[in-house]
Amino acid sequence: xxxxxxxxxxxxxxxxxxxxxxxxxxxxxxxxxxxxxxxxxxxxxxxxxxxxxxxxxxxxxxxxxxxxxxxxxxxxxxxxxxxxxxxxxxxxxxxxxxxxxxxxxxxxxxxxxxxxxxxxxxxxxxxxxxxxxxxxxxxxxxxxxxxxxxxxxxxxxxxxxxxxxxxxxxxxxxxxxxxxxxxxxxxxxxxxxxxxxxxxxxxxxxxxxxxxxxxxxxxxxxxxxxxxxxxxxxxxxxxxxxxxxxxxxxxxxxxxxxxxxxxxxxxxxxxxxxxxxxxxxxxxxxxxxxxxxxxxxxxxxxxxxxxxxxxxxxxxxxxxxxxxxxxxxxxxxxxxxxxxxxxxxxxxxxxxxxxxxxxxxxxxxxxxxxx
Ligand code: DCP
Ligand code: CA
Ligand code: CA
Numbered sequence: 001x002x003x004x005x006x007x008x009x010x011x012x013x014x015x016x017x018x019x020x021x022x023x024x025x026x027x028x029x030x031x032x033x034x035x036x037x038x039x040x041x042x043x044x045x046x047x048x049x050x051x052x053x054x055x056x057x058x059x060x061x062x063x064x065x066x067x068x069x070x071x072x073x074x075x076x077x078x079x080x081x082x083x084x085x086x087x088x089x090x091x092x093x094x095x096x097x098x099x100x101x102x103x104x105x106x107x108x109x110x111x112x113x114x115x116x117x118x119x120x121x122x123x124x125x126x127x128x129x130x131x132x133x134x135x136x137x138x139x140x141x142x143x144x145x146x147x148x149x150x151x152x153x154x155x156x157x158x159x160x161x162x163x164x165x166x167x168x169x170x171x172x173x174x175x176x177x178x179x180x181x182x183x184x185x186x187x188x189x190x191x192x193x194x195x196x197x198x199x200x201x202x203x204x205x206x207x208x209x210x211x212x213x214x215x216x217x218x219x220x221x222x223x224x225x226x227x228x229x230x231x232x233x234x235x236x237x238x239x240x241x242x243x244x245x246x247x248x249x250x251x252x253x254x255x256x257x258x259x260x261x262x263x264x265x266x267x268x269x270x271x272x273x274x275x276x277x278x279x280x281x282x283x284x285x286x287x288x289x290x291x292x293x294x295x296x297x298x299x300x301x302x303x304x305x306x307x308x309x310x311x312x313x314x315x316x317x318x319x320x321x322x323x324x325x326x327x328x329x330x331x332x333x334x335x336x337x338x339x340x341x342x343x344x345x346x347x348x349x350x351x352x353x354x355x356x357x358x359x360x361x362x363x364x365x366x367x368x369x370x371x
Contacts, residue, residue: 009173011117011126011371012241014148014156015133017093017110018165021050024086025079027142037077041066049081053165083282084315086110089141090285096136100129105241109285113153115241117369125370127170134168149371154237155179158187172371176235181208188232190225198222207233250286251343252277259298259336269340270327274320277342281319287312290346291319293326296339305329312348319344 017023021039026032032052038060040049048069051060058073070076090109097104100123103115116129123129130147137145144166148159151173159179162169171179185205186196198221204210210218210233218226231237254273260266270293281288291313292306305326313319323342 008117008369009151010115011119011369012150012153012156013114013116013126013130013133014150014153014160015093015097015112015114015130015137015145016147016160016164017089017137018144018146019050019052019056020089020110020143021081021086022052022055022079023143024082024089026052028085029079032077032079035077036060036073036075037079038066038069039079039081041069042078043070087282087285089143092141093137093145094285096133096140099136100133102243103241104243106285108283113156113241119369124368127168127371130168130170134166151176151371152235152237153239153241154189154232155235157189158183161187170371180233180235181206181211183207185210188229190228195222195225249292249343249345249347250277250280250284250288251292251341252280253294253339253341255296255339256337259338260340261333261336263331266327266331266333266337266340267324270323270342271320273340273342274316274323277344278316278319281344286344286347288344288347289313290344291322291326292343292345293323293330294339294341294343295330295333295337297333298336298338300338302339303330308346313344 022037025037025039034054035052036055036058037052038048038050038055041047043066046066048060048062048064048066050062051069055073055076058076060069060073060076066078086109094104094106094112097112097114100120101114101116101118102120103118105113107113116126119129123132126149130149134145134147137143146160146164146167148156148162148169148171150156150159150171155171155176159169159171183206185191185199185207191199199205199210202221204213210229215226215230218229222229252273254269256269260269289310289312290306290308292304294302294304296302307322307326313322
């Protein structure tokens with residue numbers, strides 16, 4: 001038994017949609033079904049955001065340059081992304097999660113941890129809850145999701161990847177240490193190619209190899225990650241599932257090495273900030289109604305300009321239009337601009353219980369509740 005099982009273990013599910021962007025595109029366009037497709041990029045430029053499973057057979061992967069992808073799979077079909085469609089699916093799956101628990105921690109649009117220890121529906125088994133969630137996702141979105149069920153986040157996340165696509169993997173507390181021992185080190189969250197290489201030089205290839213190391217040695221070689229690795233290799237992870245804090249705003253800003261003076265320079269700098277901030281908004285699946293432009297002059301004098309809509313901003317186009325209008329309102333600038341920033345505020349709470357969740361204790365643990 002792992003050492004954190006003195007109490008009734010928590011029950012954690014990690015859900016992750018299969019080939020997310022690509023599956024949504026194949027669902028919405030039957031001509032793409034069964035075909036190797038890449039979302040994002042184009043035949044000539046950019047990088048692949050998502051590859052369909054048919055494309056993966058050829059070695060096409062996320063973050064791969066489009067040119068490489070095309071070389072590996074000449075018949076690859078490039079499809080432009082439709083973020084609004086992905087956000088809509090993300091909202092649907094969150095609606096499903098909330099039927100079973102209010103303790104939900106999203107990691108991205110297609111992925112979340114759920115602590116189902118509270119078992120809102122009295123299903124009585126975490127595995128059964130994961131199956132119900134996968135089934136309801138399929139019925140309501142037409143898409144498949146994979147799930148990992150375990151007693152902590154570290155193992156649940158690895159488990160959701162284990163039987164992908166359309167898979168389920170359950171790792172019970174008594175199985176945890178053996179499960180982790182058998183894993184190649186690359187599957188550990190946070191172990192990238194370079195860390196893996198350094199570990200290989202130390203003869204560490206699997207979870208078992210890692211577990212055999214002294215904490216001191218890990219500290220010497222892996223610094224801050226040592227304690228995490230030491231615990232993870234024993235199947236231990238105490239991190240609670242945290243519902244995201246209700247943020248008041250999402251934004252971003254840039255300070256420029258050389259002050260911006262011309263309208264043109266300011267417009268193009270703002271476009272880059274729109275991209276940056278919109279990406280953050282997408283990632284959080286946030287909806288808000290107020291856009292604020294911040295501008296700091298070379299003398300550090302700062303001004304802000306804001307505009308609000310009656311309802312949530314509908315998409316990137318509207319966000320960009322409001323931002324552009326705010327900038328036009330301050331042009332031409334009287335002196336150089338050293339910083340530009342944008343924020344979205346007036347955010348909608350993702351769930352009514354989110355606010356309460358931030359201060360809530362761990363959910364009660366049901367006595368008769370199985371894995
Ligand atoms: N994504 C992206 N750029 C990346 C990685 C991912 O834009 N470098 C987007 C596209 C993916 C989505 O995020 O569809 C989810 O990413 P995942 O890593 O979960 O990968 P997939 O869902 O595509 O595939 P899998 O079935 O392996 O989870
Ligand atoms: Ca996924
Ligand atoms: Ca994911």
